[in-house]
Each structure stands twice: as C-alpha cells, then as structure tokens.
Amino acid sequence: MAAIRTFSLDEVAKHNKPDDCWVVVDGKVYDVTKFLDKHPGGRKILLKHVGTDATKAWMNFHNPIILETVGRKLQIGIVGDSSAEPAAAAAAPSDRPTVDADLLEGPFGDLIPYTDPSWYQEFRSPYYKDSHRRLRAYMRAFVDKELMPYCHEWDEAKQIPREVYLKAGRAGILQAVCGKLAPEYNNVPMPGDVDPAEWDVFHEFIVADELSRTGSGGVVWGLTGGLGIGLPPVLAFGSKYLKEKVVRACFAGEKNICLCVTEPHAGSDVANLKTEAKLTPDGKHFILNGEKKWITNGAFADYFTVACRTGGEGMGGISLLLVERTMPGVKTRRIDCSGVWASGTGYITFEDVKVPVENVIGQVNKGFKSIMYNFNHERLGIVIQATRFSRVCFEEAIKHANRRRTFGKKLIQHDVIRHKLANMAARIESVHAWMESLMFQAQHMSEQEQMLRLGGPIALCKAASTQMFEFCAREAAQIFGGLAYSRGGQAEKVERLYREVRAYAIPGGSEEIMLDLGIRQSLKVAQVLGAKL
Numbered sequence: 140m141a142a143i144r145t146f147s148l149d150e151v152a153k154h155n156k157p158d159d160c161w162v163v164v165d166g167k168v169y170d171v172t173k174f175l176d177k178h179p180g181g182r183k184i185l186l187k188h189v190g191t192d193a194t195k196a197w198m199n200f201h202n203p204i205i206l207e208t209v210g211r212k213l214q215i216g217i218v219g220d221s222s223a224e225p226a227a228a229a230a231a232p233s234d235r236p237t238v239d240a241d242l243l244e245g246p247f248g249d250l251i252p253y254t255d256p257s258w259y260q261e262f263r264s265p266y267y268k269d270s271h272r273r274l275r276a277y278m279r280a281f282v283d284k285e286l287m288p289y290c291h292e293w294d295e296a297k298q299i300p301r302e303v304y305l306k307a308g309r310a311g312i313l314q315a316v317c318g319k320l321a322p323e324y325n326n327v328p329m330p331g332d333v334d335p336a337e338w339d340v341f342h343e344f345i346v347a348d349e350l351s352r353t354g355s356g357g358v359v360w361g362l363t364g365g366l367g368i369g370l371p372p373v374l375a376f377g378s379k380y381l382k383e384k385v386v387r388a389c390f391a392g393e394k395n396i397c398l399c400v401t402e403p404h405a406g407s408d409v410a411n412l413k414t415e416a417k418l419t420p421d422g423k424h425f426i427l428n429g430e431k432k433w434i435t436n437g438a439f440a441d442y443f444t445v446a447c448r449t450g451g452e453g454m455g456g457i458s459l460l461l462v463e464r465t466m467p468g469v470k471t472r473r474i475d476c477s478g479v480w481a482s483g484t485g486y487i488t489f490e491d492v493k494v495p496v497e498n499v500i501g502q503v504n505k506g507f508k509s510i511m512y513n514f515n516h517e518r519l520g521i522v523i524q525a526t527r528f529s530r531v532c533f534e535e536a537i538k539h540a541n542r543r544r545t546f547g548k549k550l551i552q553h554d555v556i557r558h559k560l561a562n563m564a565a566r567i568e569s570v571h572a573w574m575e576s577l578m579f580q581a582q583h584m585s586e587q588e589q590m591l592r593l594g595g596p597i598a599l600c601k602a603a604s605t606q607m608f609e610f611c612a613r614e615a616a617q618i619f620g621g622l623a624y625s626r627g628g629q630a631e632k633v634e635r636l637y638r639e640v641r642a643y644a645i646p647g648g649s650e651e652i653m654l655d656l657g658i659r660q661s662l663k664v665a666q667v668l669g670a671k672l
C-alpha cells in the first residue's frame with residue numbers, strides 16, 4: 140500500500156479553484172475537483188469551502204460514514220507537517236482484527252452516556268471478564284471496518300456480497316451465533332481468540348450486540364439470521380452425516396442455511412402447519428409438498444431446515460428435514476418487505492421434492508420439540524438486537540441534538556428534546572438490565588430448567604424490547620425531523636430502523652403471543668413450584 144502523503148493547511152489553501160480544489164475534513168485532505176458536479180449538496184456550497192478546513196461546516200450536513208464510503212475514494216492525504224518523513228504505509232488488511240492491549244482496560248467507545256452498555260463506561264458488572272473485553276474490541280473493529288460503511292448500499296441492493304460472508308467466516312463470527320459451539324467444525328479460532336472452553340452466553344451476546352451497532356436488521360439477519368435459527372437443530376439433533384455436510388461450510392460463510400417453519404396460513408401456530416412429507420413405499424425418501432413464507436435468508440439459502448407434517452395432526456406429527464436448494468422442486472422468491480431488505484426474506488415452494496431419509500434432522504415426528512428447543516435462544520437474540528437498535532436510535536438522536544441548532548440554540552438545549560432522550564434512555568437501561576439477568580440465568584440453569592422457567596420471562600422481555608424499540612425509533616425520527624423521512628444521509632440508521640420495527644415485533648413469536656405466553660407460562664410453572672394463588 141502507498142505511503143500516506145501529508146500536506147500543510149497552507150498547501151491545501153492553494154487548491155481553491157474549480158479546476159483544482161481540495162478540502163480538509165476531520166484531518167484528512169480530499170481532492171474534490173472531479174466530485175464538484177457530483178456533490179449531492181450542490182457545487183456552489185462545496186466551492187465556498189475549498190482550500191480550507193471545512194470540518195465544522197461539514198458536520199452540519201453529513202453522516203460521518205460518508206467519509207468512509209464516498210470520501211475514501213477522494214482522499215489524497217492527511218494534514219500534517221509535509222517536511223516530515225512520509226507516514227508509514229498501513230499494514231496489510233486482515234479479516235481478523237488485532238486488539239491493542241490498551242483496549243482491554245478502562246472505558247471503551249465514545250463515552251456518550253447510554254449509547255453503550257454501562258460496563259463500557261466502567262460501571263461495575265458481575266458478568267464480564269478479560270475475554271469479554273477482548274471480544275468487544277475485536278467485534279467493534281470488524282464491524283466499523285467491514286460492515287458499518289456499507290449497510291445502506293447493501294440494503295438498497297437487497298443483498299450482501301458473498302465476500303462479506305467469507306470475511307465474517309474467516310473472522311470466526313459465523314461460528315459464534317448458534318447458541319452452542321461446535322469447535323470440531325470450526326475452520327478458524329473463535330472471534331477475539333476466545334478459548335471455546337471459556338465461551339459463555341455473554342460472549343455470544345457481545346457478538347450480536349456489536350453486530351447490531353450497524354443499525355441494520357437487514358445486515359445482521361442477512362449475515363446471521365438464518366444461521367442462528369436454521370443450524371441449531373442440526374447441531375443439536377442432526378446425524379454426523381448431516382453435520383459433516385453443512386456445518387463447516389456454513390461456519391466458513393460459503394453456504395447459507397435458513398429455518399422454514401412459518402407458512403402463509405400458520406405463523407405462531409406451529410403445531411398446525413400444513414407442509415407435508417410422505418414416505419415413499421421403499422422407505423428411502425420423503426416426498427415434500429408445501430409453502431413457507433417470510434423465511435429469513437430464504438431467497439438465497441443453500442440449505443433449508445424444514446418443519447413438515449410426517450404424521451397425524453398437531454405437534455406429535457411434525458418432523459424436521461434438511462432440504463437442499465439443488466433438489467428438484469425447490470423454488471424461492473424474494474418477498475418485498477417494509478424492512479430488513481438485505482436479509483433476503485423469501486417465499487419458498489416445495490413441489491414433490493424427493494428428500495432422502497438420511498436428511499431427517501433428529502427423529503421422525505419429534506420435530507416440534509426440536510423447534511421449541513431453540514426458541515429461547517432465538518428470542519433472546521431478538522431482545523439483544525432490539526435493545527441495541529434502540530441504543531442506536533438514542534445515539535444518533537443525541538449526537539444530532541448536539542449538532543443541530545434551531546431557534547438560536549442547539550436541539551439538546553430544548554427541554555422537550557431532552558425529555559424524549561430521557562424516556563428513551565430509561566427504557567433502554569431497564570430492558571438491558573433485565574436481559575443481562577436473563578442471560579445470567581440461561582448460563583447457570585440446566586437446559587431443562589431453562590425450558591421450564593425462562594420461557595415466560597424471555598417472552599415478556601421480547602415484547603418489552605420490541606415495544607421499546609418502536610418507541611425509540613419513533614422518538615429518534617421526531618428528533619431528526621425531515622431528515623428521517625428520506626432514505627440515506629444523516630438519519631440513515633434511524634429511517635431504516637423505523638421501517639424494521641415490525642420485523643422484530645412479529646417474528647419469533649408476535650408481541651401479542653409473547654405477552655400472553657409470558658403470563659400463562661409463568662403462572663403454570665409457578666403453580667407446579669407451589670405458588671399460593
């Protein structure tokens with residue numbers, strides 16, 4: 140890589156004409172000569188600032204991410220002493236970020252209150268140790284470099300480039316989102332080089348939480364959505380043959396898997412699903428017929444973990460089959476949704492698909508239990524994402540409120556705006572603390588105890604988190620005003636998240652079902668444990 144050139148502000152000042160113009164933003168020098176006519180804000184406003192350090196004016200109109208995307212192509216150097224030695228060439232890029240020792244101690248992040256979990260700002264916490272701090276720094280470096288600058292582009296394109304899956308695979312991230320580890324199938328060390336023996340619920344939390352800083356459900360689900368729910372049944376109940384077939388390739392980002400439960404006529408009512416698989420007379424295949432709808436990653440997945448009816452009515456007649464895209468009779472199409480565009484939400488039809496009996500995941504007619512097995516993990520994942528997305532709304536809004544001036548003062552100086560921020564922060568911190576407590580329970584309870592005792596509270600927490608997300612997206616959009624009504628630009632994340640709220644409040648158990656289950660299940664368990672009603 141070429142050495143970075145340094146220029147003094149005096150040198151920059153000489154480049155101030157339309158046919159030769161440079162500008163400084165945030166210590167970097169940009170040659171905007173060829174960009175003048177392409178500047179979305181207009182040619183004249185940019186010309187007024189050429190030859191100067193325009194950082195202050197720039198901050199009023201742009202989302203900082205622009206410097207990473209558009210700006211990267213225009214940058215010619217940095218501001219400094221041009222008589223000094225050229226700065227050293229940057230090290231060769233790697234998919235596995237290195238973590239500096241100084242990031243393992245002390246505060247971490249931007250230090251703006253409530254924009255990160257409180258342990259980032261040195262609030263005491265019983266949950267985190269050195270390996271969590273290392274992972275946090277590792278994930279942040281990966282997300283800031285490889286994902287954050289491109290979310291808008293990928294969302295608009297409605298897909299994430301394959302190379303990004305491979306990068307996430309090489310960084311070890313894809314093997315870290317399935318609830319349980321399967322180190323025998325890992326291609327690379329865990330992210331942050333955390334020892335698999337040390338890996339706990341809070342490590343997985345950090346991976347999901349930091350990924351969610353992208354403020355893009357489309358990117359988070361595009362990369363990990365299908366994997367985090369489609370692969371766990373294979374890992375927990377699949378034969379060695381099935382695991383060998385799919386796990387390594389999914390961890391590497393070479394292949395994608397998705398979970399196919401929901402149908403056009405059956406969402407949360409899983410026990411009544413209609414897709415059916417009939418055994419052939421020779422007992423070697425199932426013939427699969429049916430339709431699945433709103434399947435995350437379904438539009439592009441290679442493997443489909445399909446819930447289907449192999450027996451009688453109700454939950455006792457359901458099995459899970461691993462279906463492959465290459466099998467004749469599998470068709471997918473993308474569904475146009477209001478949000479999570481990059482995640483490939485799909486409509487899938489199975490027409491007389493011949494599936495070998497070796498592809499049954501677990502036991503025939505015992506599939507319902509396998510589906511339920513991962514529900515707590517899936518719902519906690521939604522809580523983690525909805526909570527971080529709420530923080531992103533808060534973060535974007537508080538930063539904007541400190542920049543934008545109206546009626547002669549900054550937005551943050553209006554108490555109506557501070558009230559909005561206060562209500563957002565109070566909800567975020569409450570749900571976050573509850574979520575951490577539930578994760579701690581998950582860590583210390585046996586699987587059986589988790590199934591029994593955590594189903595109710597996790598369901599309630601899911602509903603609380605998506606209601607909070609809806610509130611925060613709305614309030615942040617109001618603080619941004621018109622900027623949150625157009626796509627891209629300064630309110631890019633807020634506008635996108637506002638459209639993604641329903642993608643969190645409905646799947647994985649709708650808000651209504653969660654609230655009902657939260658009380659019913661907790662009461663049932665409490666009665667068994669001796670509650671005096």
Ligand code: HEM
Pocket residue numbers: 162164169171178179180181184185188193196197200201202205209210213627628629
């Ligand atoms: C490296 C130099 C610059 C680059 C790469 C750049 C890039 C951009 C981009 C990509 C947008 C569209 C953002 C959006 O969709 O909201 C934009 C808008 C704009 N830019 Fe720049 N810009 C630069 C310098 C400047 C400077 C020095 C000014 C002077 C104040 C300026 C003023 C504006 C304005 C007023 C808008 C319209 C904002 C809006 O739609 O609300 N830009 N710029």
